[in-house]
Amino acid sequence: MSTRESIIHLADQLIRDQGYNAFSFYDIAKTLGIKNASIHYYFPGKTQLGIAVIKEQSRRFNVLKQAVADKRPAEQLRAFAHTYAATRQEERICIVGSLASDLHTLDTETGQSLALFAEEVIEWLETVLEQGKKLGDFTFAVPTRTKALLIITNLLGGLQLTRLTQPQDFYTIAETIIQELSPVQIKENNT
């Protein structure tokens, strides 16, 4: 991994761990064993680094998208949810949730880049849900976009809320999302 890639990777981890306004160039520099000023060689300012992080997340999302494109909708959704579960295990949150929380402190470009990425994710999830419904794999009684919003907010919010409760709460949320889409629901006693 190049220095540039390492910087982006670390910035991403720091943003999703501590928040955009809490991490510093020095945090990255000390980990990489370089100096503060070297980061400015790759990124003129914090804004450009932030945007690079968003673009990298978008790139990785598209890699996932392609990797599961031929699979069943249920499996696509499970792969998607799994990336959040992995994030939960790291005690981090997702990039959209982290930067949306700090939105009013970000440059316009950063906010636009983030909004673009969020819409990418929503629209992909919409197509997965739509396909699942057509195939009879999914059942849901609200508009597709609404269902997509509900699922994403469950995952995004779940990463944050369950930092305050227990990790298990997140896995319960993720499993429930998938179970509730199943057309064959075994209705059990629930206490």
Place this chain on the structure above:
Amino acid sequence: MSTRESIIHLADQLIRDQGYNAFSFYDIAKTLGIKNASIHYYFPGKTQLGIAVIKEQSRRFNVLKQAVADKRPAEQLRAFAHTYAATRQEERICIVGSLASDLHTLDTETGQSLALFAEEVIEWLETVLEQGKKLGDFTFAVPTRTKALLIITNLLGGLQLTRLTQPQDFYTIAETIIQELSPVQIKENNT
């Protein structure tokens, strides 16, 4: 409103607008027409101010709780969701989402105070859902705590995600949460 109360109120607004690590004592001081140092008279440090904000949110939550205690579960839930809708209109997010995003930069006490508040909200929502089910006002097929987690993450995450899309998306989310609990669902065509 006393100076102390004004400070807490402004800190709350700033935390939910810009984030804990982005607001400064000066932001509050200039609005109140006082000096930086005066805030330290009321709160020794930022940590104590942050905790006071959480406690005030908890107090106001309990006021709401008492105000709707005699009403039907559906109306209690609607009043709860309405506070989030009002927050959405201000372009802010909820205190739990904001501080949970910054959790790893907060003092232990602040984190504990926040976790306590989050659990208060979850448990109250559980009792409302449970009552609604007993009365036949609500239908849901997952454990009560799970349903509470799903609803709260929809609202918490909705405030953040819809900063990037449109305000209407949030209202759709909030309305859908309530509609989906209704035992008499008119299943319409959904595209």
Place this chain on the structure above:
DNA sequence: GTCTATATTCCGATAGAC
């Protein structure tokens, strides 16, 4: 209670040598 003044630390950023 509120002020002035200041201490201290940290951060993003830049100039210029190597």
Place this chain on the structure above:
DNA sequence: GTCTATCGGAATATAGAC
């Protein structure tokens, strides 16, 4: 590409006068 050195600014916090 990476460094040293430094600038300018901002933030939390404290001491002490009024």
